[in-house]
C-alpha cells in the first residue's frame with residue numbers, strides 16, 4: 124500500500140530528475156565564486172583550495188551539496204511517506220502559494236515556505252542551526268527529533284544531545300550543513316520549472332523535465348548553459364527586504380495585473396519561469412505569457428510571431444507552426460501553435476490549431 128501511494132504521489136513531487144538536479148548543482152557550485160569564498164571563510168576549504176578535492180566525512184564538499192540536492196526528492200522514495208512533501212515543490216510567484224486546488228486551497232506548503240520550515244529537517248533554517256552546532260561543538264539548539272529522515276545507516280548517536288563534540292562529530296555537522304544547502308538549491312531549481320510555478324500537477328512525462336533529462340549529456344559535456352534570463356545574484360542587494368533564499372525565486376516584481384514578463388535579469392527564477400514559459404497542462408490558462416489572438420494567428424502565421432518548420436511525418440512533408448517568444452532572451456519555439464495543411468481541392472491552406480508544449484522542438 125505504501126508503494127502504491129508513492130506511485131500515485133511521486134509524479135507530483137518530482138520536477139527535474141535526480142541526475143539533472145545533481146548536475147545543475149555541481150555546475151552551479153563550480154561556477155560560483157561565492158561558494159568558494161564562503162567555504163574558505165568558514166574554514167572548510169583552505170585558501171585557493173579545490174572543493175572537489177577537499178573531503179569531509181568521505182565525500183568532497185561539492186558532493187555533499189549535490190547529495191542534498193538529490194535527497195530532497197529521494198527522501199520521499201526511501202521513507203515512503205511522500206504525502207507531506209509531494210506537494211511542497213511548487214510555487215506560484217503571482218499568488219505566492221504552493222500547489223492549490225481550484226477552490227484556492229493550498230495543499231501542503233510552497234517550496235519557499237518549505238525552505239524556511241523549522242520542522243523540515245533540511246530547510247535553510249536548519250542549515251544555519253547545523254552550522255552553528257558545528258561551530259560551537261554543541262547541538263543543543265537542535266531539538267531531539269528535528270532530524271529523523273537521514274540517509275539510512277547514518278550515525279544515530281549524533282542526533283541526541285551533545286555538548287562536547289569531537290572533531291569528527293563537528294565534521295559531520297559541517298557536512299550536514301552543506302547537505303541542507305543542497306536541499307535549498309533543489310527547491311530553487313524546482314522554482315525554475317514552468318509546471319511548478321504554474322500549478323501544473325503533471326505526470327512523469329512532463330515535456331520540459333523529460334527534455335532536460337535527455338540533455339543531461341549536453342550538460343555534462345558543456346558544463347553550463349549560458350544565456351539571458353534570471354540572475355538575481357546581479358541585483359539581489361537591491362531587494363534587501365526579501366530574505367535569502369526567497370530573493371532567488373521571487374522578487375515580488377510580478378503580479379496579477381502584469382501583461383508582459385518583467386524584463387532584465389534582476390528577477391526571481393520563479394517569476395522568470397512563470398511569465399516566459401508554459402507547461403503542458405496549463406498552456407494559455409494563465410495570463411502570462413499572453414495567448415496570441417486566434418484571428419491574428421490564422422491570417423498572419425508567417426509573421427515574426429511564428430516560426431515555420433517543415434519536416435516529414437509518415438513520409439509526407441508537414442509544416443509545423445511554432446509560437447515565438449519575442450521577449451529578450453525568449454525562446455524560438457515557445458509552443459507548437461498549429462500544423463498547416465494544403466487544402467486538397469483549392470490552393471487554400473487550412474490549419475489544425477494545436478496549442479501544446481508536447482513537441483520535441485518546444
Ligand SMILES: [Zn+2]
Nearest residue numbers: 136138212313
Ligand atoms: Zn523537487
